Amino acid sequence: MEPTKATQFNLNRLIRKNVRNMTPYSSARDEYVSDGSEKIFLDANENPFGDGINRYPDPQQRILKSQLAERKGVSPDQILLGNGSDEVLDLIFRAFCEPGRDNVITVPPTYGMYSVLASLNHVENRKVLLKPDFTLDLRGLFTAIDEGTRIVFLCSPNNPSGNSLPPEQITEILNNFKGLVVLDEAYIDFSDQKSWVTVLSDYPNLIVTQTFSKAYGMAGIRLGVCYASVEVVTVLNKIKPPYNVNELTQRAALERLRESESIEGEVEVLRSERRKLERALDGLDFVRHVYPSDANFILVEVDDADRRYSEILKRGFIVRNRSNQPLCENCLRFTVGTPEENRRLIEVLIDLK
Numbered sequence: 001m002e003p004t005k006a007t008q009f010n011l012n013r014l015i016r017k018n019v020r021n022m023t024p025y026s027s028a029r030d031e032y033v034s035d036g037s038e039k040i041f042l043d044a045n046e047n048p049f050g051d052g053i054n055r056y057p058d059p060q061q062r063i064l065k066s067q068l069a070e071r072k073g074v075s076p077d078q079i080l081l082g083n084g085s086d087e088v089l090d091l092i093f094r095a096f097c098e099p100g101r102d103n104v105i106t107v108p109p110t111y112g113m114y115s116v117l118a119s120l121n122h123v124e125n126r127k128v129l130l131k132p133d134f135t136l137d138l139r140g141l142f143t144a145i146d147e148g149t150r151i152v153f154l155c156s157p158n159n160p161s162g163n164s165l166p167p168e169q170i171t172e173i174l175n176n177f178k179g180l181v182v183l184d185e186a187y188i189d190f191s192d193q194k195s196w197v198t199v200l201s202d203y204p205n206l207i208v209t210q211t212f213s214k215a216y217g218m219a220g221i222r223l224g225v226c227y228a229s230v231e232v233v234t235v236l237n238k239i240k241p242p243y244n245v246n247e248l249t250q251r252a253a254l255e256r257l258r259e260s261e262s263i264e265g266e267v268e269v270l271r272s273e274r275r276k277l278e279r280a281l282d283g284l285d286f287v288r289h290v291y292p293s294d295a296n297f298i299l300v301e302v303d304d305a306d307r308r309y310s311e312i313l314k315r316g317f318i319v320r321n322r323s324n325q326p327l328c329e330n331c332l333r334f335t336v337g338t339p340e341e342n343r344r345l346i347e348v349l350i351d352l353k
Contacts, residue, residue, distance in 0.1 A: 027242040057247035085224030109325035162293030189215035191294035
């Protein structure tokens with residue numbers, strides 16, 4: 001295909017016609033934004049008996065976005081929050097992919113929800129396998145792209161392989177693809193590489209997704225974050241449910257953001273434990289290969305994944321058998337636990353024959 005620089009990116013061409021023409025729903029809390037003064041709210045048909053959660057949450061999560069914007073060096077209107085990253089990804093499909101006509105590119109082995117959401121939205125998913133070293137097959141990727149390709153999904157650090165994709169490969173796609181590039185950075189806090197949020201202004205076709213589920217330790221509150229241009233976020237805000245991030249989630253996230261030292265300390269412990277676990281795994285007779293990881297997990301090729309999974313399970317540890325994924329035959333994925341959990345796991349693994 002002919003190279004198309006990111007400066008020639010035309011977002012309007014990608015927006016589905018019905019989305020472009022629709023009038024978004026306007027909630028009561030969109031139409032009146034509190035200025036902090038005391039008012040009697042009789043506009044949203046809420047139960048008036050206060051229990052702390054009887055009122056609808058801020059549909060734009062303004063306070064939470066302002067905190068994230070300050071941390072990430074972006075504007076609050078470059079942020080979209082969702083009920084987990086999966087909602088954010090689904091909104092991207094619904095905004096920019098015409099069902100039954102358009103297609104997206106994914107690069108297995110990778111996060112499985114990209115494929116699920118493509119099927120759900122009736123969008124063709126063109127799978128271009130990673131190379132055996134889990135880097136991108138750029139020739140294959142650009143061959144798969146045509147005029148109907150709207151989005152390329154990349155996960156870096158990648159799940160389940162754990163490696164970060166080479167920055168120069170990501171840059172080549174951003175500079176030569178006239179659609180959107182969604183870069184999933186769920187595990188970026190465990191990597192030495194910088195987040196691509198820092199270069200959003202250079203690439204109008206870049207969308208970066210992150211999550212509170214991993215480094216922030218808040219998988220239970222279901223909060224995903226999207227960073228993109230104001231124009232992209234405006235489109236996504238147009239179609240998101242009005243109160244998609246509940247009040248309890250917003251409060252919990254704000255409280256956690258105030259604990260930056262604790263978060264950084266936990267991340268450093270997990271990085272140190274990852275290295276310790278890598279060394280231990282590498283010395284086991286039944287382990288064939290330990291893949292380098294920039295995430296909070298390690299992908300390991302073993303002699304017989306089904307057998308080793310069962311043996312480990314019987315000893316009280318649940319790991320993930322990833323053998324059904326491309327390029328992952330006989331591979332187990334180990335999440336890095338607490339120091340004590342890892343110590344006990346290593347003892348169990350050493351004891352296996």
